[in-house]
Amino acid sequence: MPLNATRALDAHRRNVDHLVSVGQDLARTAGKTQEMALASAQTIGYRTAMLLQAFGDPVAMSNPEFTLMGHEKVEAAVESQRAMMESTQYLFESWTSWAFGQARTNAKAFTELATCRNPTDVFGVQQHYLQSSWINASTAAAKLAQAMVRITDAGLIPVHKVASANAKRLSEQNGQ
Template sequence: MKSRSSALLHANPFLLWSSLGVKTLQMSTAAAQVIAIRTTRMATHGLNPNAADRREMTLMGAEKVDAFSRAGQALATGAIPLVAGMAGQALRTSMDLMNASAHLAASRTIPQTMARQRKLADTLMRGAPDSKATARLAHRALAPVHQKATANARRLTKKAR
């Protein structure tokens, strides 16, 4: 069942971008919870933190470096093929647009002009950037940060109870 829903998600750009928004909201909410819990602990123990507080403070910096470097790596490795694909697509589209424009300019009748205008419009629409690939890259980049923030929120809210 999960693979079917995942396939549906990756097939529809609207669902991809919507789920990215949901994950961003989850991450932001979890981060706010973690900040509140950690700030309260720091304020409570002040200048004399116990061993658990010192471990938590050390973890704060290390986990951010790890999560954001994994996010940066996902962006770097995913952006290269995405940009290369977009450059190739832009070149193909520009050639197709030049061809469709030349045909339109050479039209001799109204029906021929209408048909060639439609061909030009279709070429313009087909040449739109691939929103799905961009959304998938954004998901991969957000994943490590989302994972760390939500895991911390679960872990720290259990300890706070």
């Protein structure tokens, strides 16, 4: 098998591996999202019942749970934002890798075009350039998809943690 074909096949295998990993990450993120939605619905139900019971009773309205609602949302949002910002590094690395890979491909094509002696050589350079560009783009797309899933997952984890802990705590407080 020619070297270019072997290189292309290896690149496609790596991209398939990246996409499989992205699919697994998406499935895990979907599972966490579902758990968080259920925990949030449960927590909203408990807290709504508590608010309705406390309505009109100033002493009952001083329940620490009502203050906790606001604080924990702010803390989870800040932690989520921080985690997402930290995980954007992989996004920038993926984008930079594509840009430099394409710059290398462009420079190589110009150099090869300068040494062409006949139309067949030019056609070969164009074919190699298109193949290399396609490999760079498809590799970048796979890495960028993986980076976006990582960012989403990083932002979800703190919120999931708070929602799950609240649902568990309130369930235990209500004897369920």
